[in-house]
Amino acid sequence: MYSARGSSIMQRSVGRRGFLAGGLSGLGLLALAACGGGGGGSSAGGSGGGGGNRSLVVAVPALAPTLDGVVGGGGLSLESFEMNANLQAGLVRNPYIAGKTENTVVQDFNTYVGYVAESYDVSADGLTYTFRLRPGLQSPLGNPITADDVLYSFERKWNTPTYSKTVWQGGFAGPQAISKIDDHTVSFTLTNPGFGLTFLGLLANLQGHIYDSTALKQHATSADPYALDWAKANGGWGLGPYHVTSQTPDQEMILTANPNYAYGAPAIGQVTLRVVGDAGTRASLVASGDVDIAEGTRPTDQARLANNDAVVVPEADPIEYVDLTLVTNKAPFDDERVRKAMSLAVPYDQIMQQIYAGRAVTTVGNVNPNTRNYDVSKVPAPTSDPARAKALLGEAGHDRIAFTLSVSTANQDLMDASVLIQSYAREAGFDITIDQKTAADFSTLRNNAVGQAIIYRNRSQVQTPTYACTIFWKPNNDASNPSRWDDASANRFRAIVDQAQALPDPLSPEAGALWVQAQQILVESSPEIFVCSIQPSQIFRTDVGGFSYRSENAIDFGNITILDA
Known part of the structure; x- marks a missing residue:
């Protein structure tokens, strides 16, 4: 098996012309993408180690109707994408590289680094991917995360009626293609080596999240064996940088930092998502300093605030x-x-x-x-x-x-x-x-x-x-x-x-x-x-650093920092 701990494809700052144009050259380079525990953070400060005593207020147009973004209604809305980005984590993720706007980052879409997994290897024939989980990793609820959680997560996905298993069909057969090697090592077998790049991408996004099986099993019933109903309204069973600790439907949701997060406790200890229905009002609240970030702002408002010294209107190569x-x-x-x-x-x-x-x-x-x-x-x-x-x-x-x-x-x-x-x-x-x-x-x-x-x-x-x-x-x-x-x-x-x-x-x-x-x-x-x-629809105060432009257009609050004046 090939192994390349700590390395990655294209680990450099690239623009739109580079992030696919300079991509993989067959299986050999894909195997070299097997990454170690580093590389997931941000060049703009990132999530590692912060004291977590800062708070953030975000004006949003709506809240996710369910916290279980892959199942039930609402799983494919922007609001649910943001819940997935912050409440959940996969075995791997795309690392961040410097963005076009100062103190912002973008995902490097051709590179995958360890997330819930510490590292991974790819076999010489490109069919077997072996992942080693981070030792000592726990969910926000304090439950240890092991290979059994990986197996359970994919079992749950495949047995959830509204989960889209078809996205995997190009080269992965499902739970039967996953093997537990030991308590902290699992392997996935593909049917087609050409599916490898997309396979990693699915693992890195909402289709591949790993769950706290202990928490979900505790709330399972004979009528609801995978605790789908409980998961829609309760947090803590995901492994992302935050979990939900309070919510008032259609008004406000409070995210609290996960002290057991894979990359270390986030710098922002609490994020308050506050519903503000009018887009112009959301933009004005950032300009006045009443909120730190506004989502879903109109381009006309962005153009109006582009020269405001208190506001950042980010730019990216839009996808x-x-x-x-x-x-x-x-x-x-x-x-x-x-x-x-x-x-x-x-x-x-x-x-x-x-x-x-x-x-x-x-x-x-x-x-x-x-x-x-x-x-x-x-x-x-x-x-x-x-x-x-x-x-x-x-x-x-x-x-x-x-x-x-x-x-x-x-x-x-x-x-x-x-x-x-x-x-x-x-x-x-x-x-x-x-x-x-x-x-x-x-x-x-x-x-x-x-x-x-x-x-x-x-x-x-x-x-x-x-x-x-x-x-x-x-x-x-x-x-x-x-x-x-x-x-x-x-x-x-x-x-x-x-x-x-x-x-x-x-x-x-x-x-x-x-x-x-x-x-x-x-x-x-x-x-x-x-x-x-x-272009991105968010705007934020100038003291907000680490804004991330991601494929689902959600903000990774675990990467946000407050910049000192």
Whole structure:
């Protein structure tokens, strides 16, 4: 077996062109990514060792409806992503490197370092990953974490009806492919070495969290053997930097630092998430110093505060995009011609200029354009063409199409974008009714695909082409497929993706050509319309350091510090 304790791929500061363009060269470099216990912290101060006597107040648009972000309603909302980032931890994680804005960091998406695991090895054939857990690690409740917790966590995932097991199917069979070597060592066996990079990414994100099995088993019942109901309302069974100690639904939630956190007690001892419904008010509270951080702020407010000496408006190479999803299992978007017409009805430039105040860029498909050996120029860029849209509607037998577009009230920019789309799409033959929903109701609508169209912020939490081309278009009504795209074009798309997944290197020239073909089909069929990629929606006071730009756009409060004047 290869072993490379303490090393990592690309352990350097890189920009957008580097984080995939200079990536892996086959299995050999992937094996060298096996990392030791360091490397997970931040160049901006990070989480290690702080006294924990500082507090932080964050103005948020909404709270997560459940603390068990992977199960039940709300698991795929931004609010739940943030709960996952702070309450949970996986065997590995992406380390942080310096960000574009001073005192901020970004995830290095091609590197994985130890988290709950102290280190890991990859076998020579790329099929076996062996993880050594951190000795003496405990949950916030004081229960020791061992190999049995790893086995239980994946058993729980696989036996939870709403857990998306399909994301693993490209190369991992589930709990039966995990072996306990001793109390602090486990191994995972893959079916395909080309799945290795995505496998690590899944372990590092919400799909791979490790739980305190002792706590969950204590609250299990015959009717609820995995304590799903208890976990939705109670904290402490995750291994992240914080656990929830108080919550008032729809008003406030208090996170308390985990003294047993893998990287040492966080510098911020308490984080108060306070619901402030109006985006402009959230921004003003940061400017006045009444809160430290505001989430879900409007780009127009960010532009207004960009020169305020008391406020930081962070910038990054954006991977989050505005996703206009058309639900394809019912009229009117079961017709590909109608979907394509809608893609031509979207005012892309106007949205980027008027809604995002220049803090957005064009999105072409959903594979990162700087992926090595991937040529994004061969994928059609989004275009506004109302006349062509009306012609396509005519070909589909329609004079005009009326439909409902659902949007969460937690995102003012998306509500504004919906109004702009509604206005411009009339010329193209679409009459849109906007349906504003609470964050919880919107998440349920998205997961169950009961609406006609939705608009929300989306991103690939694992920044590999394998993940980007599989996660959102699973068949069989999977909750991760909000469009329910499952027609002839979807089948052609999946056949090409399957070819790419079968290759040993997902970043090879042969794989790159296949990813292009898949994206061409996706963009032309338009089950999801990629409107634009957007900058971070958070702002914060100038004495806040360690803000992290992450794949799920959540703040890692365990990495935050208060900078001394």
